[in-house]
Every structure is written in structure tokens, then in C-alpha cells.
Amino acid sequence: MEERIPVTVLTGFLGSGKTTLLQRLLNCEEGAGVAVMINELGEVALDHLFVQKLTESTIVLKNGCICCTMREDLQTGLRELIDGCSRGIIAPFNRVVVETTGLADPTPIAQTLDGDLMLRRQVRLANIITTIDAVFGAEQLDTHEESMRQAAIADRLVLTKTDIATPEQIALARDKIHKVNPMAMVLDSNSPESLWPMLFDIDPFNPDTKSAEVQAWLSRLPHIKAADAMHGEHHHHHHGEGEEHVHHYHEGYHHDENEIQTFSIRTEKPLNWTAFAIWLSALVHRYGKQILRIKGLLNVPGALGPVVLNTVQSHITPPMHLDEWPDEDHSSRIVFIVQGISPKMMQTSLEHFLSILED
Structure with a gap:
């Protein structure tokens, strides 16, 4: 046996x-x-x-x-x-x-x-x-x-x-x-x-x-x-934390052959869900097939638990609200896997969009 x-x-x-x-x-x-x-x-x-x-x-x-x-x-x-x-x-x-x-x-x-x-x-x-x-x-x-x-x-x-x-x-x-x-x-x-x-x-x-x-x-x-x-031809670039911003940026896996890149954004501040949803909708409308995957946990004002984010290409899954956080880290964490899009551009775009609404 x-x-x-x-x-x-x-x-x-x-x-x-x-x-x-x-x-x-x-x-x-x-x-x-x-x-x-x-x-x-x-x-x-x-x-x-x-x-x-x-x-x-x-x-x-x-x-x-x-x-x-x-x-x-x-x-x-x-x-x-x-x-x-x-x-x-x-x-x-x-x-x-x-x-x-x-x-x-x-x-x-x-x-x-x-x-x-x-x-x-x-x-x-x-x-x-x-x-x-x-x-x-x-x-x-x-x-x-x-x-x-x-x-x-x-x-x-x-x-x-x-x-x-x-x-x-x-x-x-x-x-x-x-x-x-x-x-x-x-x-x-x-x-x-x-x-x-x-x-x-x-x-x-x-x-x-x-x-x-x-x-x-x-x-x-x-x-x-x-x-x-x-x-040996696979290149895995594991960088540390990037320049200091409101949103901390991490660049991860980078597949040079087809320009697939993974990076993450983290912020300790509660995220304006309405503003983020507008930015995300504009992003997937503009880039569609280049958005291979977006997933995250978002800390939104007034919620006991996080909002679960899931996106594939142009399809944004209806957000799911959890009753409690799955761990002690209550920061918003978003992982992007994209093809042929500059991670820095996306980070700058999101920060700029949120800053306009906060002013």
C-alpha cells in the first residue's frame, strides 16, 4: 500500500x-x-x-x-x-x-x-x-x-x-x-x-x-x-521599497520576454473607495487586456473589515466586504500584474488622482 x-x-x-x-x-x-x-x-x-x-x-x-x-x-x-x-x-x-x-x-x-x-x-x-x-x-x-x-x-x-x-x-x-x-x-x-x-x-x-x-x-x-x-533566461528582480511616497511601492517579478511585471502598492491611510473605484474603472477601460491581474485588500473609511479587490483584464469582480481583517495588518495592499504598462506611471497616476480629491 x-x-x-x-x-x-x-x-x-x-x-x-x-x-x-x-x-x-x-x-x-x-x-x-x-x-x-x-x-x-x-x-x-x-x-x-x-x-x-x-x-x-x-x-x-x-x-x-x-x-x-x-x-x-x-x-x-x-x-x-x-x-x-x-x-x-x-x-x-x-x-x-x-x-x-x-x-x-x-x-x-x-x-x-x-x-x-x-x-x-x-x-x-x-x-x-x-x-x-x-x-x-x-x-x-x-x-x-x-x-x-x-x-x-x-x-x-x-x-x-x-x-x-x-x-x-x-x-x-x-x-x-x-x-x-x-x-x-x-x-x-x-x-x-x-x-x-x-x-x-x-x-x-x-x-x-x-x-x-x-x-x-x-x-x-x-x-x-x-x-x-x-x-537562466528568466530574470527575477526583487527590489526593496521604492522612493518614499504616501503609497509605498514595491517592484517584484519582471518577465522581460513579454514585459509582464508585478508590483504592489501599500498605504496605511484609509482609502477613498469611491475615488479608487473611479480610477480603477478608468484604468481597465484604457488598458483592458494589459491588466492581467489586480488583487488587494482595501482599508476603507467606516468599515470593520477590508474590501476584497479582484480584477482580470476589463472585468472587475463586484467588491466583497469582509466582516473582519484576516490578519493584524490593516493597511491597504494592492498587487498589480500587468503587461507593457509602466508601474511607476500607474503609481503616480493613482497618487495624483487621490490627491486631487483630497484637496
Whole structure:
């Protein structure tokens, strides 16, 4: 009988609903035995705040895409979970779910788990689950190689946001998915049925069942050092705090090839929600497809808890008001992932807009 701990990789492009799906799975009865590792881009981590109340066993890997140095953090994080459980510091768990960033290539993870002899005795790659946005997924599969790779290597694909997508968008997304990965089962995240058995009670990850292209990706990763060398062209610039402003600015991940940049803005002052909403609406109207992802927690005047912000391209999700803050930090924290837009320009624009309204 297999005694190694199964590791499930949850991946999917920016804003495709990975954390929302993870929350749903953790709320299942079976979710009580799950430990979680969340990989986030940039200096400001937010996603873990929405799952840490559902599981005490949560580790955050910041500033990476689980290629390059983040692979070492993945190994370290798994060892910390296993060691913490054995020493009684972490609650017992029977599965680990690794949620990647939206720009991660999950291929190196499979090699990392198999290439570490110590880890291989304790954990095994169980399966790879990929979320696909029903609204923007077809376009993302065409224009972003990361999205295509995430879908191609998956054992199960979960189509999200079908409640707000048109029938035409859903059909187009399913058609694109079938072309990229015709063998994988496609599930609807809004299905009333439990997704747990359909996602986890399946055969383990098997490279031999993948397409010739996916097998070629895996074969190019013979061992960790060689794989790390392959990613030498990725440039990860991790800068400290920028010049002093009302809003502190942090520049993070920068993918030179397609000008994808991640940066964050933080402010201690309560944020004028009406003013910010007007600025955000103008921003997405002007730049649309270049806004790959915006997420944040906003401290607005008069509210007990924060406003949760979620934006993908031109779609701004209706804001959700939380009854209380998920942590002791009550500052407004906003993470931007954009393509071909100057972070400094966006920061200056927001500060200027807010200052006009305050005068």
C-alpha cells in the first residue's frame, strides 16, 4: 500500500480562480487533512490569508514562480511541513496542495519531486489540476505560453466563472482546452456536485499518459541543476521599497520576454473607495487586456473589515466586504500584474488622482 504523502499541484493562469477553488475544497469534509503551500509573486502575499483559517498547515513561498530558486523553497517547504508534523508543531495531514502562481510552469515541479531522493521517499506527485477562466481562458491559451503549458500537463481541468461567462465563451474555452489536452477530464467549478472525488480520487500522475510535447518538456529536465540552468533566461528582480511616497511601492517579478511585471502598492491611510473605484474603472477601460491581474485588500473609511479587490483584464469582480481583517495588518495592499504598462506611471497616476480629491 502506498504510504507516501500525495502532493497535488493546483495551477492556472492569473485570476482563473485557483484560490477560490482551493477554499471550496478545503471546506469539504475531506479537506480537514490537507496542508497547503501557496506560491505568490511579489513582495506582498495575499492569497494565503483566505485559506489559513481553513487549515493551520499553510506555508507561503513568496517572490517566485516555482522555477529557478523557488524550486529550492518548494523542497524546503515540504520538508518543513513533514518535520513540523512529526514534531507535533503542525496538525497531521494526509495530502499537500501546492498552489502555484498564475505565471508558473508546473513542469519543473514534477521533476523536483521526483529528483529529490529524500523527498521521494516521503511524498509523491499525485496529480496536477489546472483552472481555466471560462471568460478569458480561450484567449489566454492562445496568447500566453504559461497558460498553454498549465493546461497541457494537467490531469484534470476545472472551468471556472461559468456563471458569468456567455455560452459562446464557454464553448470556445472547451474547444481550446480539448485541442491543448484532449485526454483530460474537464469539470465545471460551479457544479453542485462535490469536486473532491473527481479531482483527487484518480490515478497518480503518469508522464506516459501525456502528449508527446509534454513528455518532451519533462525529458528536458534530467536533474535539478540542469533544469535550473535552463531557466537562466528568466530574470527575477526583487527590489526593496521604492522612493518614499504616501503609497509605498514595491517592484517584484519582471518577465522581460513579454514585459509582464508585478508590483504592489501599500498605504496605511484609509482609502477613498469611491475615488479608487473611479480610477480603477478608468484604468481597465484604457488598458483592458494589459491588466492581467489586480488583487488587494482595501482599508476603507467606516468599515470593520477590508474590501476584497479582484480584477482580470476589463472585468472587475463586484467588491466583497469582509466582516473582519484576516490578519493584524490593516493597511491597504494592492498587487498589480500587468503587461507593457509602466508601474511607476500607474503609481503616480493613482497618487495624483487621490490627491486631487483630497484637496
